[in-house]
Structures are given as structure tokens and as C-alpha cells.
Amino acid sequence: MRPGHRSHNTRRSISGPHSALTNYLASNNISAAQIRADAQARRAAAAADSSSNTPAAGELQPVTEEQAEVDEDEDEDEVVAGTSAAAAARRARQKRKKRDEAIEKIKKSKAYKKRKRNADDSDSDDLALALFNEKLAPLPGQMSNCEICSKRFTVTTYSRAGPDGGLVCNSCGKDLTQDEDANKKSKKKRGPAPKGGAGRRKIQSRILDGTYTVGAKNLMTLCIETLANNIDLADDLGDLPPPVIDRIARLLSKTRLLDPRTLDLFLQPHHDIINIYDAAKLKSDDFIKIFQLVPQLKKLKLRNAIQFTDTVMQYLITRNIALESIYIHGANLIGEDVWMEFLTKKGAHLKGLQIYYTDKHFGDKAVGLLPSVCPNLTRLKICHNQELSDQGIECIAKLSNLEHLSLQCMKKTSSNSYIKVIESIGPQLRTFSIKKVSDVDDRLLDALHEKCTNLSKLRITESEFMTDAGFARLFRGWKNKPLTFLDLQKCRYVDASRPRDNEHKVGLCSEGFEALMEHSGDKLQNLNVHACRHIPRETFEKVFSGDKSYPKLRHLEISFCEEVNDFVVGSIFRSCPDLKEVNVFGCMKVKDVRVPRGKILVGVPNALGMRIEGVDD
Amino acid sequence: MSSDGPELSKYVTLVSHDGYEFVVLREAVLISSVIKGMLDPKSQFSEARSGRCVFEEINGMVLEKVVEYCQYWYKYKESENVPDMDIPVELCLELLQAADFLALDRMITAGEFDTIMQIAYAFNSSLSLGLNV
Numbered sequence: 001m002r003p004g005h006r007s008h009n010t011r012r013s014i015s016g017p018h019s020a021l022t023n024y025l026a027s028n029n030i031s032a033a034q035i036r037a038d039a040q041a042r043r044a045a046a047a048a049d050s051s052s053n054t055p056a057a058g059e060l061q062p063v064t065e066e067q068a069e070v071d072e073d074e075d076e077d078e079v080v081a082g083t084s085a086a087a088a089a090r091r092a093r094q095k096r097k098k099r100d101e102a103i104e105k106i107k108k109s110k111a112y113k114k115r116k117r118n119a120d121d122s123d124s125d126d127l128a129l130a131l132f133n134e135k136l137a138p139l140p141g142q143m144s145n146c147e148i149c150s151k152r153f154t155v156t157t158y159s160r161a162g163p164d165g166g167l168v169c170n171s172c173g174k175d176l177t178q179d180e181d182a183n184k185k186s187k188k189k190r191g192p193a194p195k196g197g198a199g200r201r202k203i204q205s206r207i208l209d210g211t212y213t214v215g216a217k218n219l220m221t222l223c224i225e226t227l228a229n230n231i232d233l234a235d236d237l238g239d240l241p242p243p244v245i246d247r248i249a250r251l252l253s254k255t256r257l258l259d260p261r262t263l264d265l266f267l268q269p270h271h272d273i274i275n276i277y278d279a280a281k282l283k284s285d286d287f288i289k290i291f292q293l294v295p296q297l298k299k300l301k302l303r304n305a306i307q308f309t310d311t312v313m314q315y316l317i318t319r320n321i322a323l324e325s326i327y328i329h330g331a332n333l334i335g336e337d338v339w340m341e342f343l344t345k346k347g348a349h350l351k352g353l354q355i356y357y358t359d360k361h362f363g364d365k366a367v368g369l370l371p372s373v374c375p376n377l378t379r380l381k382i383c384h385n386q387e388l389s390d391q392g393i394e395c396i397a398k399l400s401n402l403e404h405l406s407l408q409c410m411k412k413t414s415s416n417s418y419i420k421v422i423e424s425i426g427p428q429l430r431t432f433s434i435k436k437v438s439d440v441d442d443r444l445l446d447a448l449h450e451k452c453t454n455l456s457k458l459r460i461t462e463s464e465f466m467t468d469a470g471f472a473r474l475f476r477g478w479k480n481k482p483l484t485f486l487d488l489q490k491c492r493y494v495d496a497s498r499p500r501d502n503e504h505k506v507g508l509c510s511e512g513f514e515a516l517m518e519h520s521g522d523k524l525q526n527l528n529v530h531a532c533r534h535i536p537r538e539t540f541e542k543v544f545s546g547d548k549s550y551p552k553l554r555h556l557e558i559s560f561c562e563e564v565n566d567f568v569v570g571s572i573f574r575s576c577p578d579l580k581e582v583n584v585f586g587c588m589k590v591k592d593v594r595v596p597r598g599k600i601l602v603g604v605p606n607a608l609g610m611r612i613e614g615v616d617d
Numbered sequence: 618m619s620s621d622g623p624e625l626s627k628y629v630t631l632v633s634h635d636g637y638e639f640v641v642l643r644e645a646v647l648i649s650s651v652i653k654g655m656l657d658p659k660s661q662f663s664e665a666r667s668g669r670c671v672f673e674e675i676n677g678m679v680l681e682k683v684v685e686y687c688q689y690w691y692k693y694k695e696s697e698n699v700p701d702m703d704i705p706v707e708l709c710l711e712l713l714q715a716a717d718f719l720a721l722d723r724m725i726t727a728g729e730f731d732t733i734m735q736i737a738y739a740f741n742s743s744l745s746l747g748l749n750v
Binding site for chain 2: 203214215216217218219220222223225226227230233234238240241243
């Protein structure tokens with residue numbers, strides 16, 4: 001079937017010089033002249049086809065044919081023997097056959113299918129032909145007619161194929177590329193636009209943040225969000241009520257838009273509360289400006305107030321501002337001396353003092369000063385402090401008006417100091433929160449049982465010595481009213497070699513958990529027993545059995561309580577009608593729970609991770 | 618139309634201080650506890666009898682947005698993943714004040730919505746009862 005057979009025969013009738021290569025090729029039934037002639041013919045056919053396929057190239061067809069003739073002439077000159085009419089006809093037939101075969105092949109090819117998908121309106125034969133022509137397109141260095149503008153141009157390796165498969169000239173090619181780029185861009189823009197409000201990720205993030213709700217956002221939220229997005233257009237917030245201003249401040253801080261310029265919006269002379277949730281972009285001068293512009297300031301809250309330095313504090317000391325409460329976070333550039341000066345000069349009015357992340361600059365000396373200079377202090381919160389130790393904590397016992405106490409010390413603290421505090425001011429305390437107190441033991445629980453009667457919020461986390469019996473003693477017959485907030489996170493027994501055994505019942509286990517639910521279950525809104533992993537399943541089942549009800553419980557954190565399973569979670573939903581959210585991270589026995597409408601179960605160990613269901617009721 | 622007879626009170630009319638009137642579905646405006654109070658049949662306010670609330674503090678443009686919001690809230694009240702309503706930036710502060718005034722600052726949960734609806738139905742039935750007697 002190879003054309004070589006025929007040409008071999010015809011070649012034999014001419015005589016001429018034979019090169020060694022020609023001889024070799026001839027012995028293998030390959031004729032160089034035949035290959036060349038075929039290639040030329042193919043090009044000519046391609047030129048003819050492309051011009052006939054392109055309607056715009058109609059008037060130029062004669063030129064193409066001429067070109068083909070010229071090619072053929074050359075052909076004939078070189079391959080003198082291939083001139084007989086019969087041979088030409090045969091060759092033409094074979095060529096057509098080959099072309100049809102090739103088109104059939106193209107129709108099966110991937111490229112064809114792909115292009116067909118893209119351009120479904122065009123006829124399939126035309127498309128195959130176009131692809132075929134593309135394959136037979138003029139080689140680099142030759143002239144061709146542009147498919148679009150019909151101009152003649154020199155084909156290069158960079159010449160582009162036009163929409164119908166032929167080649168296009170350089171300038172038309174550029175235009176095509178530009179159009180395609182534009183198309184791609186606009187497609188991308190249109191692509192990921194969410195059809196609803198927020199995307200799936202956003203919704204999941206809102207579930208985790210606890211801000212997920214069914215239905216539309218309220219109008220105020222919408223307005224505040226719009227305002228926060230366009231805060232650079234606002235000159236003045238006008239006479240908005242303080243809660244609204246506070247919400248704007250929160251939202252601005254969340255997007256880190258609070259800077260010296262936007263700060264001015266919140267500094268109204270008649271305000272007495274300033275809450276700045278992200279002061280990281282403010283300089284010392286900006287803090288001073290707050291005190292200059294808002295002379296009636298009573299309550300100041302600053303987070304990330306890094307540049308709230310000694311200078312600022314000294315300025316505040318000189319001003320005639322009587323702060324009732326100061327909440328400052330991250331101000332580690334204030335030295336202890338300046339703190340003490342501030343407390344001495346301004347402490348008399350101070351009711352609330354909340355200090356977070358101040359490194360080493362608010363230590364025992366400053367706390368020791370509090371009882372003498374801040375007699376009215378009702379709220380004291382010192383978190384993540386690297387300097388405060390037992391000695392300082394003992395001084396808190398002398399704060400006779402204190403009602404809310406929260407401490408998180410980085411230094412090791414002992415039970416004795418906390419017991420002293422409880423024994424002294426326990427009866428009036430309403431909040432008692434100590435975090436990461438690994439060394440504190442049952443004696444503190446006994447002191448709480450003995451002294452406290454007004455607590456509504458209790459937090460003791462990461463104790464490694466408190467026992468189940470201690471917790472049970474605390475809650476059984478406790479004179480204190482039911483708690484609304486209880487956090488006993490990570491009060492559990494830790495032993496890497498024998499993690500399951502806990503013969504001394506260290507940490508919150510069955511008795512303690514039962515006793516606490518017995519005591520506080522009626523009023524409890526927030527319960528956190530994260531990682532109290534020795535609470536047995538039977539206890540959960542008993543506590544959340546069908547006849548028990550915890551009407552106020554809204555947030556329950558039972559992550560890493562190993563024994564929690566589907567049944568327990570189901571019972572929890574049954575027993576807690578007002579429950580909003582349950583966290584079950586690391587509860588590997590929770591597999592497939594039916595979550596009632598409007599409730600959130602977070603942290604199920606499956607691919608979904610968290611979910612909300614609206615069908616069950 | 619709403620002033621014609623309370624039995625037709627599926628709609629209420631909100632009037633801005635510059636005289637624009639908006640006829641809105643009654644159930645949609647109950648999102649605002651202030652308007653709800655005005656329309657409460659027990660209150661004996663003239664608004665409750667006429668189904669017509671005049672807001673001297675709110676101009677037409679802002680009230681239009683408020684009404685739009687009421688319909689938007691009503692439409693999406695039980696759907697999840699709600700697209701945000703478009704708030705024109707220039708109206709933002711005025712709208713914020715109106716929202717504050719009309720107490721449109723709280724989320725209404727599904728449960729609360731049910732009670733609102735119950736009140737609304739009870740209201741309708743009480744009105745019809747009143748007419749019968």
C-alpha cells in the first residue's frame with residue numbers, strides 16, 4: 001500500500017546518477033523523490049483546502065491554485081517520471097483516500113473531541129477537516145493567506161491557528177490572543193461567585209465562631225458592616241447610641257482598620273466609655289489624644305496597646321481623669337514603677353483593673369499596693385503575667401470589696417495562697433477564675449465549699465491534684481447558689497504510661513460530675529469539662545437521663561471526654577432544651593448523631609467535622 | 618386600604634415624614650418590636666386601629682430601605698445562607714439610626730419567629746372576633 005512500490009517501478013525507467021543514500025533507500029523501498037513529491041502535494045492540497053474552507057479567501061483562490069500549479073510544476077521538473085496522467089490520477093485518488101483515513105483518525109482523536117465539545121454548533125465533518133488542515137498547514141518559512149484578513153504572510157513556527165483551523169497572520173494572531181486572555185479573565189471573575197450569601201467555608205467558620213444563625217441578618221448588622229467597609233468615607237459617626245458605636249469599633253478592629261484616623265470617630269468629648277479592640281496601629285501620641293479629647297472618660301478598654309508606654313501613663317496621671325475601670329492588653333512597655341505611681345495617684349476611684357499580657361511589669365509589688373491604694377476595687381483580672389507569684393496573690397486577700405477575681409500566672413503557684421484569698425474574701429466573691437493551676441489541690445475546693453456562697457462563675461483549669469472526691473465534697477451540700485458558669489477544663493489525671501488507670505480518682509470523674517450537675521444543673525448556662533476524660537459513660541447517661549432537665553444550659557464543652565458516644569449526645573440534646581452548642585472534639589465514639597433543629601454539634605470526627613441540622617425536631 | 622377595615626389587615630401602611638406611603642405585609646413589619654408595639658391591638662394606639670404608622674423622624678428614602686429590609690427579612694426568615702441586602706453607603710448612618718429607633722438590632726430566632734406568628738394570628742382572630750361581637 002505504500003506509495004514506494006509504485007515509485008520504485010517508475011524510477012527504474014529513468015537513468016541518472018545514484019547516490020549511495022538513494023541506493024540504500026531504494027533497496028529499502030523508499031524513494032526520496034517520492035517522499036518529496038508527496039510532501040509538496042500535501043502542502044498544495046492543504047493550501048487549496050484552507051482557501052476553499054475560508055469564505056473570506058474566496059477571491060484569492062486563483063492565487064492559491066496558481067501556487068499549487070507552480071508547486072506541481074516544480075514537482076514535475078524534479079520527478080520527471082511521475083508525469084503520466086494515470087499515475088497522477090492514481091496519486092490523487094490515493095491522496096484523497098489517505099486524507100479520508102486521516103480525517104477518520106482525527107475524528108477519534110482527543111483533540112477533536114475536545115474541540116467539538118467547545119464548539120458544539122459546528123458541523124463535525126467541517127471540524128475534522130479543519131483539524132486535518134491544521135495538521136497539513138504550511139510549514140514555517142512558506143507563505144500563506146491569513147484566515148481572518150486574507151493577507152499573505154510568511155508562516156513562522158509562532159503562527160497561530162485561526163478559529164476555522166487555518167493559519168492567521170501575525171497581527172490577527174495578536175488580536176486573537178488578546179481576546180482569549182480577556183475571555184479567560186472574565187470567566188475567572190464569574191466563576192467562583194457564590195450563589196447564596198457566604199461560601200461553605202464562611203458558614204463553617206461562623207458555626208465555629210458561634211455567630212451562625214438561620215434567617216437574615218438584622219438591619220443594624222447590615223448597616224454596621226456597610227459602614228465598617230466604607231469607614232474611610234465617614235467623617236463623623238454622629239449621635240449613634242453607645243452600643244452601636246461599640247459594635248462599629250469591634251468590627252473595625254476585626255478587620256484591623258482602627259488607625260489614628262479612624263480613632264477620631266470614636267473620640268467624642270461627651271463619651272465616658274472608650275473601647276478599642278485593636279490598638280496595635282496607634283502610637284503613644286494617639287493614646288495621649290484619647291485623654292485630651294475625652295475628659296469625662298470613665299471606662300477605658302485597650303487591646304494590643306503596645307505603645308501605651310510610660311509616657312502615656314504619666315500623662316494620664318497628670319490629667320484630671322478619674323478612671324473607674326481600666327482594661328489594658330499587651331502594654332508591656334509600662335514599667336512597674338509607673339504602674340505603682342498610677343495606682344497610688346488614681347487608684348482611689350478604680351473599680352475595675354484588668355491587665356493582660358504585660359510580661360514582667362505588673363508583679364508582686366504592684367499587687368501588694370492594691371489593698372492600700374485601691375479600696376474600691378471590685379474586679380481584678382491579671383492574665384498571663386510572668387511576675388506575679390504566691391506572695392502577690394496573698395495580698396489580694398486584703399481587697400475587701402473584691403467581687404470578681406481572675407488570675408492566670410505563668411509562675412507556679414500553690415494552693416495556700418489561693419486558700420488565703422478564699423478564706424478572706426470568699427463570701428463576697430461572685431467570680432473566681434484561676435487558670436493553669438497545676439499544683440492546686442483539694443484543699444482549695446474545701447475552702448470554696450466552706451466560704452463561698454455568692455459565686456456564679458467558677459473556673460479552675462488544669463489542676464493535676466484535685467480529686468473526684470474533692471469535687472464531690474465541694475458540690476454536695478454547698479451553700480452557694482447554683483452556678484451559671486463552670487469551667488473545670490483539663491482537671492484530670494495524666495500518666496503517659498498508664499493513661500486509662502486512675503485508681504486514686506484524680507480529676508473530675510463520676511461522683512464530682514454527678515454532684516456538680518445536682519448542685520448547679522438548674523441554673524448552669526455554660527459548662528466546660530473539656531478533657532475530663534475519666535468521667536464514665538454511665539455517669540453521662542445517668543446525668544442526662546430522661547427524667548433530668550437542665551433548662552438553662554446553652555453551651556456544653558465535652559471534648560476529649562472519651563466515653564461520650566452517640567447515645568450520650570442524644571441524651572444531652574433531650575435533657576437540655578435550650579442548648580445551643582455542644583463541642584465534641586476528640587470524642588471518637590460519636591459517629592452519627594441526629595442533631596435537633598437549631599442546635600449545633602461541633603467537632604464530630606468525620607469528614608464534615610461540624611454540622612447543623614434543620615430536619616429533626 | 619388598611620384603614621378601611623381591620624379584617625383586611627394583612628397589610629399595614631408606613632408613612633414617612635415627607636409623605637411617602639409604603640404598604641407592607643403585616644407579618645413582615647413585626648420584625649420591628651417598635652412597630653409591633655404600635656400595631657398591637659391591646660395598645661389602643663390609633664396606629665393599631667388604622668393600620669397606619671406615621672414616622673415623623675424618618676424620611677422617605679430611609680423608610681423605603683427599612684421596608685425593603687422588612688420584606689427581605691420576611692423572605693429569608695427561615696433560610697440558611699442568606700445573601701446580604703445591599704445598603705447604599707450614603708444612607709448608611711441614617712439607616713443605622715432608623716434601625717436603632719425601630720429596634721431592628723436583634724436577631725430573631727426561629728422560636729421567637731413562631732411566637733411572633735402566633736401573636737399575629739391571635740391578633741387576626743381577635744380582630745375578627747371583635748367584629749363579630
